[in-house]
Amino acid sequence: MTKHANERTSVSALMGAKVNGPDGRAFGSVREFAVSPSDDAAHVFGFILRLATGKKNGQPSLIRVSDLVQGGDGLQLRASAEMQEMADAEAYLLLERDLLDQQIIDVNGHKVVRVNDVDLIWEACLDGTDRLSLRIAEVEVGVRGAIRRLLKGLPHGTIDNLSCRIPASVIPWDFVDLIDRDPSRRVKLKIEQNRLSKMHPSDIADILEELGPAERHALFTSLDEEVAAEALEEVDPKMQKALIEDLDSEQVAGIVEEMDPGAAADFLSELSDERSEAILEEMDPEERHEVEELLEFSGDSAAGRMTTDYVSLPEVATVSDAVNALRDFEGDIEVITDIILLDDDQKIRGLIPVVRLLFAEPGAALSALPQGHIVSCRLDANGKKVAELFDKYNLRSLPVVDDDKRLAGVIHAEQVIANLRHKH
Structure with a gap:
């Protein structure tokens, strides 16, 4: 039996395979492959058999893989x-x-x-016995797997000779994330769900747009609030509405609280007043106030596009103060490219590129570091004006000021890019 260790097979090859009893007589055939995710998600626990006529009225039963041996005439029960x-x-x-x-x-x-199709590998158990296990190696997502199933019933040698000429298109089992339609089994099917959270939000957004409504809902609701918020920011308004359509206001509020305030305001402005108000009511007071202020502005104006997620410090602040402020920043730290220096009236007095902090002493005054040019716009500047300023001055961020020249918010480059992308 050792010769069978490390032998490759597949679901399509084993489906319907004959299983003999210990006496060599026909006992049944393979009907299904049962995996117990809570115990071992990498191996087939057992086969569900369709029993031969006269045995328990042909009702399906489960036999552990380790209770089978490979004989000359197929599988045999120990x-x-x-x-x-x-x-x-x-x-x-x-x-x-x-x-x-x-x-x-x-x-x-x-x-x-x-x-x-699903590729499987017979392996020797690690318990020192002669028993075998059946490891799930890969899932076939290309033509080769489809050909195997299409030719099912022909001799295995013939199928292997034909399918081996077709390039493999497989995903290792370790990298598989399943989309389940049935909520009652969703938890059991989340084998490697944590891998999704490591993907870029725009990639998750692309995947959501490829799915049908049921699968989309299953995937979106499986994401934690922070990842869901990032993905929601990446899709267009129509898709945003579809994603939250079946969620209650409390669930949506938890996601909105994790969004950039400007993006959250844009999102809520696309919903009905009733739905938007219900979501705002469920939000924490601080986040709600921030978003409500932004909702007062036109979506195409600078005020409607700005965010209140930025890092600002007094003119007298030091490099050490800036480092601590960045550490304590709760928004998306990746979009912060400048530290804004403000006077006592909240007017901009300096713009310090974050990269300058790397070459400065902790006790150095921020105002003494090389500064970027201060370019700002008014609250009522339209989208075209904002885009022109980013292009003309090659900006990474653009402060937005009120009529008294006080800082009101910041527009980050990624927000301008996202807006241009959605327009086209």
């Missing part, structure tokens, strides 16, 4: 094998039911694909 009744099929991930023809997320390719 003498000590014990059959298990399938009391709760929902406790298992069933490879044929839950994977084949289903959509999954290719977290490396940042796209949605369809499963055509």
Whole structure:
């Protein structure tokens, strides 16, 4: 039996395979492949068998993979094998039911694909016995897997000879994220869900746009609030509405609180007044006040596009003060390119590029460091004017000031880019 260790097979190859009893007589055939995610998501726990006529009225039963041996005439039960009744099929991930023809997320390719087959590998158990285990190696998402299933029923040698000529398109099982349509099984199917949170929000947004409503809802609601907020900022208003359509106001409020205030205001402005008010009511007072102030402005004006997520300090601040302010900043730190120096009247007195902090002594005054040119715009500046300023001065951020020249907010470059992208 050792010769079978490390032998590759697949769901399509084993489906319907004959299983003999310890006496060599026909016992049943493979009907399904049961994985127990809570115990071991990387291996097939057992086969669900369609029993031969006359055995328990042909009702399906579960046999552990380790209770099988590979014989010359296929699979055979060990003498000590014990059959298990399938009391709760929902406790298992069933490879044929839950994977084949289903959509999954290719977290490396940042796209949605369809499963055509599942590659398996027979391996020796690590318990020192001669028992075998069946590891889930990859999922087939290309033509090769589809051909295998299409030719099912032909001799395995013939199928292998034909399919091996087709380039493989597979995703390692470790990188598989499943999209489940059935809420009752969603938790059990989240095998590697944490990988999604490591993807760029724009990639998650692209994936959401590829999915149908049910799968989109399942994926979006599986994300934590911070990741969901970042993804929501990346999609257009129509998709934003679709994503939160079936969520209650409390759930949406939790996501909106994690959004950039300017993006949150833009998002809420696209909703009905009733829906927007309901969401605002569920938000924490501080975040709600910030967003409500921005909602008062026209969406196409600088005020409507600005955010209150920026880092500002008094003129007398030091490099050490700036470093501490950056550490305490709760917004998206990646968009912060400048430290804004303000006088006692909240008027801009300096713009210090963050990179300058790397070459300065902690006790040095920020006002003594080389500064960028101060370019700002008024609250009522339109979108065209904002874009022209970014282009003309090659800006990374643009302060927005009120009629008294006091700082009101900042427009970051990524917000201008996102707006141009959505227009086209």
